[in-house]
Amino acid sequence: QVQLVESGGGLVQAGGSLRLSCAASGISFSINRMGWYRQVPGMQRELVAVIFRGSSTTYADSVKGRFTISRDNAKNTVYLQMNSLKPEDTAVYYCNLMGGLTWSNYWGQGTQVTVSS
Numbered sequence: 001q002v003q004l005v006e007s008g009g010g011l012v013q014a015g016g017s018l019r020l021s022c023a024a025s026g027i028s029f030s031i032n033r034m035g036w037y038r039q040v041p042g043m044q045r046e047l048v049a050v051i052f053r054g055s056s057t058t059y060a061d062s063v064k065g066r067f068t069i070s071r072d073n074a075k076n077t078v079y080l081q082m083n084s085l086k087p088e089d090t091a092v093y094y095c096n097l098m099g100g101l102t103w104s105n106y107w108g109q110g111t112q113v114t115v116s117s
Contacts, residue, residue: 049067
């Protein structure tokens with residue numbers, strides 16, 4: 001059974017930094033991509049950043065230049081380094097994994113990031 005365990009969320013002042021981690025276990029297939037989404041109450045979940053098997057990356061325009069996604073393939077772990085945080089980055093951040101021939105989709109339980117002004 002695939003499990004995604006996130007860590008690293010918390011409370012930080014505007015301008016500060018946080019690093020999120022997501023470790024995947026129970027993987028028996030090729031990982032096509034891993035990434036991060038975020039959601040605030042009453043809003044749709046939105047893509048923050050993803051990293052593909054070939055290490056190419058995609059970022060939301062709102063985080064470009066501030067966030068960096070990376071992956072440790074040996075550990076099946078994805079990271080999100082978040083710098084210059086803004087109050088509007090406050091959300092629950094969810095780890096996402098897509099893999100296998102059918103691009104099966106998996107989610108972590110979410111970790112709260114709160115940025116105070």
